[in-house]
Amino acid sequence: MGNADSDIVFQSYGRCCNNEHFFIDFYDRFMGSSEAIRALFQHTDMPAQRHLLRNGIMQLVLHARGMPDTKLRALGCSHSRKGYNIRPEWYGLWLDALLVTLRKYDPEFDDDTALAWRRAIEPGIELIRGAY
Numbered sequence: 001m002g003n004a005d006s007d008i009v010f011q012s013y014g015r016c017c018n019n020e021h022f023f024i025d026f027y028d029r030f031m032g033s034s035e036a037i038r039a040l041f042q043h044t045d046m047p048a049q050r051h052l053l054r055n056g057i058m059q060l061v062l063h064a065r066g067m068p069d070t071k072l073r074a075l076g077c078s079h080s081r082k083g084y085n086i087r088p089e090w091y092g093l094w095l096d097a098l099l100v101t102l103r104k105y106d107p108e109f110d111d112d113t114a115l116a117w118r119r120a121i122e123p124g125i126e127l128i129r130g131a132y
Contacts, residue, residue: 006064008116013061016105023050030097038089050067057098063127064120065088073126076131095122 016022031038059071079086
């Protein structure tokens with residue numbers, strides 16, 4: 001993953017993250033991908049959860065830009081089987097929901113942007129998933 005990918009991702013996220021509907025739509029899409037995922041959020045304070053998502057995506061982006069993985073390792077611990085028990089196979093659904101939502105909200109999003117997002121944040125996602 002090169003600096004060009006992290007620059008594209010940083011700019012793309014900037015075009016989306018100030019719109020609260022971006023995060024609402026993401027969770028509608030993500031929770032719609034699996035009944036088990038929907039059940040995880042049944043008693044969740046969604047405004048607070050959307051704030052956590054905003055920060056979590058930014059941590060993935062910053063990791064892609066060279067920041068240490070400390071925050072992602074902490075996310076891995078909290079999302080592991082000893083924490084929220086986020087199953088490893090759900091991360092693919094999470095990424096798919098993110099990319100569809102980005103395509104909707106980023107007016108400059110195209111297939112190259114999607115590839116840049118994948119290349120930039122998949123290493124961080126794998127770090128989180130690997131803590132399971």
